[in-house]
Amino acid sequence: MDRRLQIVLDAHDPRAVGAFWAEVLGYVEDPPPEGFATWQDTLRAWGLPEERWNDAYAIVDPEGVGPRLFLQKVPEGKTVKNRLHLDVGLPGVPTRRGGPPDRDGIRARAAQLEVLGATRVREVDDEQQGYWIVLQDPEGNEFCLV
Structure with missing residues (x-):
């Protein structure tokens, strides 16, 4: 998959907003790294505390054509109109x-x-x-x- 373009969205709940966008775009959850069956297994192996497992979430085009959408947790809410949509x-x-x-x-x-x-x-x-x-x-x- 071409990674020259990744779209990043700030979110309070990356997993929930990512699930919404997956439905909108026909995307799927980005698969875990090779050697891991699930993201939970991956994050546990990496030593990330469970309360941080929703700090980020990514979805991808199952056909490998569209850009990856990466959602990152931020503390602040959206306050103004998007400059990009x-x-x-x-x-x-x-x-x-x-x-x-x-x-x-x-x-x-x-x-x-x-x-x-x-x-x-x-x-x-x-x-x-x-x-x-x-x-x-x-x-x-x-x-x-x-």
């Missing part, structure tokens, strides 16, 4: 802006993600720019469903 397409549909939007598909996917903990911020329908829905993950990080 992800545009996420519908499962099985390439992510792009332009062309005829699948409004019904995007709305249906947004509703699914809301059940998982996303918050809908706004719907944008602009003749020039296209159609998308702005959402926030369970910890307030914005992303666009396109």
Whole structure:
């Protein structure tokens, strides 16, 4: 897997937010290092105290195409709008802006993600720019469903 690009998100609960993003992106938990059956075995062998096992969490594209998403625990909460956000397409549909939007598909996917903990911020329908829905993950990080 190409590691030139890794996206890092700060989180209060890396494992929970990582599970949300795994569902959004169709990703899976990053497998433990060779020689270990589970991350718990790995962290125990490394001597990391159990209360620190949720300090970080990573998910990966099972096809090895997309970037790794690494979530790291931070003490502070999100206070301002993201300076960077992800545009996420519908499962099985390439992510792009332009062309005829699948409004019904995007709305249906947004509703699914809301059940998982996303918050809908706004719907944008602009003749020039296209159609998308702005959402926030369970910890307030914005992303666009396109």
